[in-house]
Amino acid sequence: MKFPKINFDTLKNEGTKSVTAQERRNFLKLGLTVAGVYAGGKILSLTSVIGTAHASGVGFVEKYPYNPHYSMVIRQTLCIDCEKCVDACKVTNNIPDYGYRTRILTKKYTGKLDKQVEFIPVLCNHCNSAPCVRACPTKATYKDPVTGIVRMESKKCIGCKTCMLACPYDARYFSAERRAVDKCDFCWEERLSQGEKLTACAAACPTGARTFGNLTDPENIVYKLVHQLEEQVWVLRPADDTKPNIFYMKGNMRSVDNILNEQRFKYFDPDKI
Amino acid sequence: MAGRMVDISKRWGFHGVDALKNASPGYKMIMGLFALLALAGAAVGLHGLLVGYHHVYGVTRQVSWGLLISAYIFCVVTSTGLCIVSSIGHVFGGEAFMPIAKRAVYMSIMFMFGGFCIIFFDIENPFRMAIWNVLSPNFVSNMWWMGTLYGAYLVFMIIEYYFLLEQNHSLSRLMGFLGLVVGIAAHSNLGAVFGMLHGRPFWYGPYLPIYFIFSAAMSGGCAILFFTTLGWKINPEIMNQRMERAVKAVTQITIFLISVIIFFTIWKIITGMVSEGKHLVIMSFLSGDYSINFWVFEIFLGMFLPLFLLIRSRGNNFNLIMWATGLMMIGIFFMRYDIVIPGQMESVYHSLGVVEEANLLTYTPSFHEIMASLFGIGVIALAYFVGEKMLNGHQLEKHEIVPEGGYICPGCGAIHFMEEGETEEDAMKRHHRIW
Numbered sequence A: 001m002k003f004p005k006i007n008f009d010t011l012k013n014e015g016t017k018s019v020t021a022q023e024r025r026n027f028l029k030l031g032l033t034v035a036g037v038y039a040g041g042k043i044l045s046l047t048s049v050i051g052t053a054h055a056s057g058v059g060f061v062e063k064y065p066y067n068p069h070y071s072m073v074i075r076q077t078l079c080i081d082c083e084k085c086v087d088a089c090k091v092t093n094n095i096p097d098y099g100y101r102t103r104i105l106t107k108k109y110t111g112k113l114d115k116q117v118e119f120i121p122v123l124c125n126h127c128n129s130a131p132c133v134r135a136c137p138t139k140a141t142y143k144d145p146v147t148g149i150v151r152m153e154s155k156k157c158i159g160c161k162t163c164m165l166a167c168p169y170d171a172r173y174f175s176a177e178r179r180a181v182d183k184c185d186f187c188w189e190e191r192l193s194q195g196e197k198l199t200a201c202a203a204a205c206p207t208g209a210r211t212f213g214n215l216t217d218p219e220n221i222v223y224k225l226v227h228q229l230e231e232q233v234w235v236l237r238p239a240d241d242t243k244p245n246i247f248y249m250k251g252n253m254r255s256v257d258n259i260l261n262e263q264r265f266k267y268f269d270p271d272k273i
Numbered sequence B: 001m002a003g004r005m006v007d008i009s010k011r012w013g014f015h016g017v018d019a020l021k022n023a024s025p026g027y028k029m030i031m032g033l034f035a036l037l038a039l040a041g042a043a044v045g046l047h048g049l050l051v052g053y054h055h056v057y058g059v060t061r062q063v064s065w066g067l068l069i070s071a072y073i074f075c076v077v078t079s080t081g082l083c084i085v086s087s088i089g090h091v092f093g094g095e096a097f098m099p100i101a102k103r104a105v106y107m108s109i110m111f112m113f114g115g116f117c118i119i120f121f122d123i124e125n126p127f128r129m130a131i132w133n134v135l136s137p138n139f140v141s142n143m144w145w146m147g148t149l150y151g152a153y154l155v156f157m158i159i160e161y162y163f164l165l166e167q168n169h170s171l172s173r174l175m176g177f178l179g180l181v182v183g184i185a186a187h188s189n190l191g192a193v194f195g196m197l198h199g200r201p202f203w204y205g206p207y208l209p210i211y212f213i214f215s216a217a218m219s220g221g222c223a224i225l226f227f228t229t230l231g232w233k234i235n236p237e238i239m240n241q242r243m244e245r246a247v248k249a250v251t252q253i254t255i256f257l258i259s260v261i262i263f264f265t266i267w268k269i270i271t272g273m274v275s276e277g278k279h280l281v282i283m284s285f286l287s288g289d290y291s292i293n294f295w296v297f298e299i300f301l302g303m304f305l306p307l308f309l310l311i312r313s314r315g316n317n318f319n320l321i322m323w324a325t326g327l328m329m330i331g332i333f334f335m336r337y338d339i340v341i342p343g344q345m346e347s348v349y350h351s352l353g354v355v356e357e358a359n360l361l362t363y364t365p366s367f368h369e370i371m372a373s374l375f376g377i378g379v380i381a382l383a384y385f386v387g388e389k390m391l392n393g394h395q396l397e398k399h400e401i402v403p404e405g406g407y408i409c410p411g412c413g414a415i416h417f418m419e420e421g422e423t424e425e426d427a428m429k430r431h432h433r434i435w
């Protein structure tokens, strides 16, 4: 039998668009993902996905650096801009009315045929390589070595505001009441350290747009959402390479249902508003 | 100088408070004006401190550095520049530059001090800074390095100034050298405070640390020329052949440095126009909100007019030099402002295409911010006018004040003292030995 001679080095990657969903799924079952198509679709380039994790939605890491590695997955299309999360955050963390730790941004798409609005909740990304932590002269803001939460030690804050400019997610403001910069701490002080499992915003969200949990636990909802391969998961401003821990996905209900199988989670429930 | 009593006031060219009392009424009025300005600025700044800056300052969460940081940068850039340009003479032995050293180092200290006065009203907890900068240093933070190095720089400059007054050339030279090294490190770190912020494309990159050094040298040349020619207006006696030669030399180097900065600015604009992250800001310079700042102040007042006037002055028309550099100082202030504020104009969520951040952010300095900046400027100006009188125009070689046992060094023009049984030549060698 004669094998065709192929010089792999000179082949051009034709992209993965031409691979059908069925084909892709077959490979996924084997724990392989399609990384490229060569030679007119005759050759698929495959990589194993077992044992690797989408650390930041950009690269792969072998292992998450924290345990519990707190993280939030935001299913963007489920957000209805009710701002219950923002209010819950304000009440829980005593946010003054001139500040906020989280907010909802509005994005409008105007197509030829229809208009569409999408809401994007944003908050501190608890970056794994956090620019704010590097910039602070007095280590007043630091990465918690256990949970990976980026926290404040208010008494050390000199109020130079360098961290506010270093943060590429506008997650910080100066709180006159605290005499220090204030930011989201995944409700560590007010809830998590007291045994609660969810942040105030995730608990208040009526649609399940915000899901919060531990990224190192394969049973956890955020693990499942980040590690599924059907729907795209992304982070904001990946080019800044801050390795964020807030993940975004479209989150249309059917596919999420498939992903989570029997795991219970909240859909939009009209009674709760 | 053991065993010899010399009246310090004479040795240092120190004219005492009497010199202020004897000043003309007009001069007293100018000093009073700046003293008032400094006091009013301090009072308004303290009021802001008491009621809380967020009520009275124009800075916001997204534009968190405003006029005060711009004014601070203006001061420290000028301070570093004075140190750089004057070091050509008394550190590296460029003979022509030597006579400017005393005034330059004095003003360098005052500008640094004025900068600290201004930043005092920007940092929310300045007192915590003294404690936690020491107890909890973050060695990867540019801000920490900037603060620490500028602190060290100020100390070196003060010691250097002391030795300059003492006529101890070896030690003043050593301190001047250390001050220069630390000053340049501090200053490029200030550039890196901006240049290392990933999320701010207008600042990010090695451009700012490098630009800051050259720009400082330009400001330094400009400031030396301005303060020397203004000093000449106050007291024409300070001009002599050596000083004239020095002014000429500084004029030449300032012309060169302005050309360098023009070159920097041209490439900043051209590269910025094709960069996605900088395009909006560059366009606002060329034709938007910042076009007056940019074209009128930064380009015309800050570069082209002084370039033209300085070349025309040929380095010996002092009136022209004074006007050119005085206007240039104003232009330079806008250059600093145009680095700090526009870098924050584009919200970090602008590129996400969301409705909330579709427009560029705006910032207008508030009354409190303007006054707190004038506090620092007032202090510097007051220090200058007081210095010209009390320190007798920073002269080294005025015959009337050569005290007993001293002589005018033919090499450097300064007053040297001979030890017992020493010849003038031995004394000169001792003063000018290379460490």
Ligand code: SF4
Pocket: A123, A124, A125, A126, A127, A130, A131, A132, A133, A150, A166, A167, A168, A169, A170, A171, A172, A183, A242
């Ligand atoms: S999002 Fe901003 S505040 Fe939060 S960790 Fe990252 S850089 Fe720091």
Ligand code: SF4
Pocket: A135, A136, A137, A138, A139, A140, A141, A156, A157, A158, A159, A160, A161, A162, A163, A164, A180, A181
């Ligand atoms: S404002 Fe406070 S937390 Fe932020 S960099 Fe300065 S000292 Fe650190």
Ligand code: SF4
Pocket: A078, A079, A080, A081, A082, A083, A084, A085, A086, A104, A119, A121, A204, A205, A206, A207, A208, A209, A210
């Ligand atoms: S509570 Fe949930 S649905 Fe409502 S605005 Fe917040 S994230 Fe969106």
